[in-house]
Amino acid sequence: MMIDGLLHSLSAIEEANRNLGRTTLLQQLQNGTSADRVRDSLNSIGLRSTEEIEALYGWHDGIADTDAAIGRITLWPAFYFTSLEETVANYRAFVDDARWTPGWLPLFANGGGDFYVVDLSTPGDTPIRLFLIDEDEHPIEFMSLTAMFATLEEAFRRGCFYLTPEGVFRKDYPAFGKLAAEMNPDVAWWQS
Numbered sequence: 001m002m003i004d005g006l007l008h009s010l011s012a013i014e015e016a017n018r019n020l021g022r023t024t025l026l027q028q029l030q031n032g033t034s035a036d037r038v039r040d041s042l043n044s045i046g047l048r049s050t051e052e053i054e055a056l057y058g059w060h061d062g063i064a065d066t067d068a069a070i071g072r073i074t075l076w077p078a079f080y081f082t083s084l085e086e087t088v089a090n091y092r093a094f095v096d097d098a099r100w101t102p103g104w105l106p107l108f109a110n111g112g113g114d115f116y117v118v119d120l121s122t123p124g125d126t127p128i129r130l131f132l133i134d135e136d137e138h139p140i141e142f143m144s145l146t147a148m149f150a151t152l153e154e155a156f157r158r159g160c161f162y163l164t165p166e167g168v169f170r171k172d173y174p175a176f177g178k179l180a181a182e183m184n185p186d187v188a189w190w191q192s
Contacts, residue, residue, distance in 0.1 A: 003055045009149035010059045013075065016156035020163055024072035030061040033084060041084050045091050047105055047120050052145040056107070057084055070111045076152050076161055077171035079108040079116060090115065104131065118145065139189040151183045
């Protein structure tokens, strides 16, 4: 079952962060929320929910305190998991922006206006796009949340994400790109 794979990856990523000693992140992850609350929140902005989104927010409802140093609350280097309330607020803030497509649900933020979004703009598929506020193109990087988190889980396992001796959470970009291409052969972004 697809959701089982997603939940396994989320649990493994949480454990990987624990093993790295990333206590601020672990303390800031909020308890999960109900599928009904997720559906009601997304309905309030005219978006449909999915089993994957409900499973993600059932695992944790994002980060409690986004005033903490971004590097300490990111789930993987550069991006933190926004609470359902912040996700809805970010959607409302961007939905009328010419660079935004209605139906893009911003689940992960870098604090500077960049997001990983679930593309709910068409029925069926729910690919994950990287929205960079200063770019014109917003490519699909993963075909689903499950594919994204399986890739992130493997990146932790292979050491693509690591702490420097000074305690800075970093990403080995070349190694991650190679891994993402290997695990997502159906995504043009990684194959170029």
